[in-house]
Amino acid sequence: MSEPDVRFARLRLIRSANVGPVSYMQLVARFGGAAAALDALPDLARRGGGRTPVIADERMVVREIAQVEKLGARYLFRDDADYPPLLDQLDNAPAALILRGDSALMARPCIAMVGARNASAAACRFARQLSQGLAGQGLTVVSGLARGIDTQAHIGAIDGGTAGVIASGIDIAFPPENAELQEAVANRGLLIAEQPPGTEPRARHFPYRNRIIAGLSLGTVVVEAAPKSGSLITARLAGEAGREVMAVPGSPLDPRAQGCNMLIREGATLVQSAADIIEMIRPIDARAVRSPSSSFGGAPPAADASDVERRNVAGLLGPVPVAVDELIRQSGHAPAAVQTVLLELELAGRLERHAGGRVSLA
Amino acid sequence: MSEPDVRFARLRLIRSANVGPVSYMQLVARFGGAAAALDALPDLARRGGGRTPVIADERMVVREIAQVEKLGARYLFRDDADYPPLLDQLDNAPAALILRGDSALMARPCIAMVGARNASAAACRFARQLSQGLAGQGLTVVSGLARGIDTQAHIGAIDGGTAGVIASGIDIAFPPENAELQEAVANRGLLIAEQPPGTEPRARHFPYRNRIIAGLSLGTVVVEAAPKSGSLITARLAGEAGREVMAVPGSPLDPRAQGCNMLIREGATLVQSAADIIEMIRPIDARAVRSPSSSFGGAPPAADASDVERRNVAGLLGPVPVAVDELIRQSGHAPAAVQTVLLELELAGRLERHAGGRVSLA
Numbered sequence: 054m055s056e057p058d059v060r061f062a063r064l065r066l067i068r069s070a071n072v073g074p075v076s077y078m079q080l081v082a083r084f085g086g087a088a089a090a091l092d093a094l095p096d097l098a099r100r101g102g103g104r105t106p107v108i109a110d111e112r113m114v115v116r117e118i119a120q121v122e123k124l125g126a127r128y129l130f131r132d133d134a135d136y137p138p139l140l141d142q143l144d145n146a147p148a149a150l151i152l153r154g155d156s157a158l159m160a161r162p163c164i165a166m167v168g169a170r171n172a173s174a175a176a177c178r179f180a181r182q183l184s185q186g187l188a189g190q191g192l193t194v195v196s197g198l199a200r201g202i203d204t205q206a207h208i209g210a211i212d213g214g215t216a217g218v219i220a221s222g223i224d225i226a227f228p229p230e231n232a233e234l235q236e237a238v239a240n241r242g243l244l245i246a247e248q249p250p251g252t253e254p255r256a257r258h259f260p261y262r263n264r265i266i267a268g269l270s271l272g273t274v275v276v277e278a279a280p281k282s283g284s285l286i287t288a289r290l291a292g293e294a295g296r297e298v299m300a301v302p303g304s305p306l307d308p309r310a311q312g313c314n315m316l317i318r319e320g321a322t323l324v325q326s327a328a329d330i331i332e333m334i335r336p337i338d339a340r341a342v343r344s345p346s347s348s349f350g351g352a353p354p355a356a357d358a359s360d361v362e363r364r365n366v367a368g369l370l371g372p373v374p375v376a377v378d379e380l381i382r383q384s385g386h387a388p389a390a391v392q393t394v395l396l397e398l399e400l401a402g403r404l405e406r407h408a409g410g411r412v413s414l415a
Numbered sequence: 416m417s418e419p420d421v422r423f424a425r426l427r428l429i430r431s432a433n434v435g436p437v438s439y440m441q442l443v444a445r446f447g448g449a450a451a452a453l454d455a456l457p458d459l460a461r462r463g464g465g466r467t468p469v470i471a472d473e474r475m476v477v478r479e480i481a482q483v484e485k486l487g488a489r490y491l492f493r494d495d496a497d498y499p500p501l502l503d504q505l506d507n508a509p510a511a512l513i514l515r516g517d518s519a520l521m522a523r524p525c526i527a528m529v530g531a532r533n534a535s536a537a538a539c540r541f542a543r544q545l546s547q548g549l550a551g552q553g554l555t556v557v558s559g560l561a562r563g564i565d566t567q568a569h570i571g572a573i574d575g576g577t578a579g580v581i582a583s584g585i586d587i588a589f590p591p592e593n594a595e596l597q598e599a600v601a602n603r604g605l606l607i608a609e610q611p612p613g614t615e616p617r618a619r620h621f622p623y624r625n626r627i628i629a630g631l632s633l634g635t636v637v638v639e640a641a642p643k644s645g646s647l648i649t650a651r652l653a654g655e656a657g658r659e660v661m662a663v664p665g666s667p668l669d670p671r672a673q674g675c676n677m678l679i680r681e682g683a684t685l686v687q688s689a690a691d692i693i694e695m696i697r698p699i700d701a702r703a704v705r706s707p708s709s710s711f712g713g714a715p716p717a718a719d720a721s722d723v724e725r726r727n728v729a730g731l732l733g734p735v736p737v738a739v740d741e742l743i744r745q746s747g748h749a750p751a752a753v754q755t756v757l758l759e760l761e762l763a764g765r766l767e768r769h770a771g772g773r774v775s776l777a
Contacts, residue, residue: 175668302664303678305687306537314664317685325667325676 054090061114062087063130067148068109068117068249069094070271078131079396084091096241100363101394103401115356122251126153126223139163140268143411147265151223152244158193158214164330165195165266165291167284168202168276169309176277176309177201179301180211183276186327188213195270197262198231198238202276202284207238215242218265220258221276223251234363263287271334272297274324278312283314288321293409297333299324358393366394370404374411423476424449425492429510430471430479430611431456433764440493441758456762462725463756465763482612487601488515488585501525502630506772507657509609512606513585516605520555520576524702526692527557527628527653529646530564530638531671538639538671539563540661541570545638548689557632560593560600562708564638569600577604580622580627583694584612596757624648633696634659636686638696640674647674651684659695661686666688676737720755724748730769735771 054062067088072094090113091108093332098107121128126359129150137159164187168180180202184194188210188408196206196216199351205301207215217238219227223246226232238380239246244346246252247261263286267273272285273291275298298321303310358366365384381391394414398404405415416424428449429439434456442443442452447482460469481492491498491512499521518568526549529543542564546556549573549645556567569577579600581589585608588594600606608614609623625648629635634651637660640646652661665672679685686692693727720728727746743753757774760766767777 076695175666179668180665225665234724241770286512301667302679303666304537304669304672305663306541307666310664310666311687314685314687315678317664318687318691323664323679325673325680329680 054086059087060130061129062091062112062120062127062407064112064118064149065111066091066094066107068114070107070109070172071098071103071400072107072148073150073399074131074404076396076399077277079392081132083102087366095186097184097397098400098402101397101399102403103399107400107402111126115193117249121151121223124224124250126151126155126250129151129156129180135160137163137184137269139271139296140265143268144266145406146268147261149247150265151246151250152243153223153320154216154241156243158216158243159269160190161193161214162334163195163270163272164192165270165287165335166205166276167200167263167266167278168203168204168327169278169282169284169312170199171204171309172205172277173286173307173309176301176303177205180276183274183301183330184209184215185213187330188215190327190331192331193243195266197266197287198235198373199283200231202278204231206235206276207234207242211237216245216269217242218245218262218269219254220248220262221254224250225253227254230409251326252334259283260286260290264290265372267291267296270296272299272330274301274330275313275316275321277303277309278316280312281397282312285316288316290408292321297322298311299330299333301325324401329391356387356389356393358386358390358397362390363394363397364393367398368383370398370412370414371412374413375407376409376411378410380412416448420491421449422490423480425472425494426456426480426490427473428453428456429478430476432469432471433460433465433470433762434469434510434605435761435768436493436507438512438758438761439642441754442492445758451576458678459759460762460764462720463759463763464765469762469764479611484691486586486612488513488612490514490633493634497522499525499631501633502627502657505626505630507626507768508630509623511609512607512627513608514583514610515601516578516603518767520578521631523553523555523576524696525555525557525578525632525681526696528564528568528630528638529558529625529635529649530562530568530629530640531573531644531674532561532565533647533671534563534567534639535669535671538663538665539567542567544640545618545636545663545689545692546571546577547575549692550577552689552693552769554693555605559626559628559649560588560597561645562593566593566596568638569596570605572588573599573603575772578607578631580607580624581616582610582624583616584610584614586612587615589616598771600717603664621645621647622652622732626652629653632657632658634661634692636661636663636692637678637683638663639665639671640678641671642674642677644674647678648759650675650678652770654683659684661692661695663687688755709765717748720752720759725756725759728753730759733775733777734768734775736767736775738771738773742774 083088184206193208193214196203267290300316300321301311446452546568555576556572558565629652662675662678662683
């Protein structure tokens with residue numbers, strides 16, 4: 054198969070219904086490639102209890118590829134050699150990224166900087182200076198192009214090196230007032246999207262975006278964040294991936310410092326300067342970052358499952374997320390068989406995958 | 416010997432030249448009591464190379480005792496049963512304290528609260544509320560009656576329970592504007608001094624005062640402190656004694672937060688509320704606090720030393736402080752003999768004891 058055909062098949066598989074980052078990797082591994090996986094898809098979905106054909110429409114995929122080209126963007130598949138190795142360590146790393154700008158910025162040591170959208174003026178200035186200091190030392194500052202701290206992180210690092218990861222398609226700016234900054238990041242830095250062009254950002258896309266920000270980076274720095282904010286989710290994802298979690302402290306009297314102070318109480322490193330951050334990540338080599346210990350990638354679903362196995366595993370599932378390891382233990386079946394049943398259920402739209410290698414009925 | 420005679424002998428030994436907290440305990444242990452130790456003192460000092468008689472004048476001691484009584488104060492000797500056990504764990508715990516007020520406050524769980532003399536108004540208010548919250552939960556808030564955070568710590572806990580430890584004699588207020596507060600602490604809380612009445616506070620007295628604040632307490636909380644401040648010394652002493660070190664964070668843009676943020680970076684627990692502090696110390700029982708592992712208390716100087724031992728140990732000493740353990744190892748002599756030589760040298764005014772069980776030539 055020609056290279057364009059391979060990439061077409063990959064994208065078509067990724068855009069097919071119920072194929073997520075985890076099942077994409079499992080399908081490619083099991084069938085030796087995206088084209089063969091596409092052929093097997095209807096059958097697998099049927100075994101999982103799905104009824105309708107699930108493969109993405111060819112014309113839709115052709116249209117998306119043309120649109121990406123027209124936008125001056127390009128695809129980076131997880132199968133590609135230059136896919137960022139740190140991001141690749143996530144079980145649920147994006148199967149494909151859409152990029153605009155200088156992808157060499159992903160090869161530098163990356164630091165995520167995130168924080169409150171409604172940050173104080175002082176914290177905004179501080180974030181901008183911190184970001185400038187980091188970029189000046191040859192690091193890429195990764196953030197999410199949101200209002201507040203994200204915006205300042207990108208502005209501070211725009212000359213030195215910044216990557217913006219967005220929850221929408223690569224052609225959509227959110228918030229709208231950041232359209233100009235997003236264009237600047239694409240032209241002078243690197244703009245990264247996981248969703249196809251034209252996708253409006255929805256609430257469920259933001260945690261996906263956050264996992265890319267944390268996953269690309271050796272560490273995540275939080276500057277001013279409220280408890281229960283998206284920034285803390287990014288920090289949690291960074292911690293789960295074995296990356297450094299850092300936070301800029303604030304007075305207990307400042308409600309906007311509560312999230313950061315809470316993170317520090319829970320073990321995040323208090324940082325006050327670019328030097329503090331560099332001191333934390335300098336000893337870390339990308340290859341030395343510990344892999345997350347979930348069971349997603351553990352056993353590829355190389356074997357067919359029997360009806361007994363299907364029944365038993367499905368019987369153990371419910372609306373409450375449970376670890377795949379736990380399912381394997383409780384069912385007593387081979388890991389590969391359990392993974393196969395889960396893959397079939399997912400493709401049939403009956404399974405949902407959650408953080409930390411847990412699954413539930415959809 | 417009658418009880419007053421015993422206490423007179425103890426105080427006379429403590430007030431004798433070159434007798435410090437460590438040598439006091441060693442002398443009492445070796446000679447079975449203060450009176451016998453007093454008898455042995457001139458001889459020991461002579462062996463250490465001292466020339467003049469070193470015993471405190473009897474009339475001076477009588478005068479001090481009368482003055483302490485007149486001030487409504489009393490002595491608490493390290494040998495007394497109700498000496499605070501946590502403080503007693505310090506090798507260099509005061510041989511005698513002079514107290515005014517309710518000494519039962521020392522028997523409650525104590526928390527030290529210290530910080531900047533020039534603290535911000537916001538930090539002062541915060542310290543006062545924090546202290547009030549702690550005292551309201553049955554803890555005694557210990558501080559140093561200095562300006563700023565110390566003052567607020569005492570004010571906040573004046574109804575609930577506070578102990579003030581001062582560097583001067585019990586009858587001297589420093590700073591003078593805190594005279595009224597010091598009187599309130601003595602009347603409604605507990606006032607503690609190590610120096611005899613009439614002693615004006617000198618720079619060298621403050622670290623001694625700080626060790627008592629840290630030593631009485633299960634943990635030390637620092638609220639706003641500059642790097643290299645006395646508050647950080649208290650925190651360091653608390654850490655060396657195996658107690659909890661806690662700090663209230665602040666913005667990196669606030670220079671007065673630098674000391675606290677630095678402490679947190681070095682491992683102190685970030686605290687934002689009385690609940691945070693109580694959570695830290697609740698699991699700690701006074702008896703469970705780990706003893707410092709210095710060699711001060713290790714081998715009491717029960718044996719006489721030979722001239723060879725005297726020469727060898729003295730030969731190993733210089734102006735740079737060295738650990739007693741190291742001296743024992745390098746000299747090859749028995750620990751008790753080395754301790755005896757050091758005691759003799761100290762009584763002769765030729766030895767200085769430093770933090771962490773280290774000694775140098777005076």
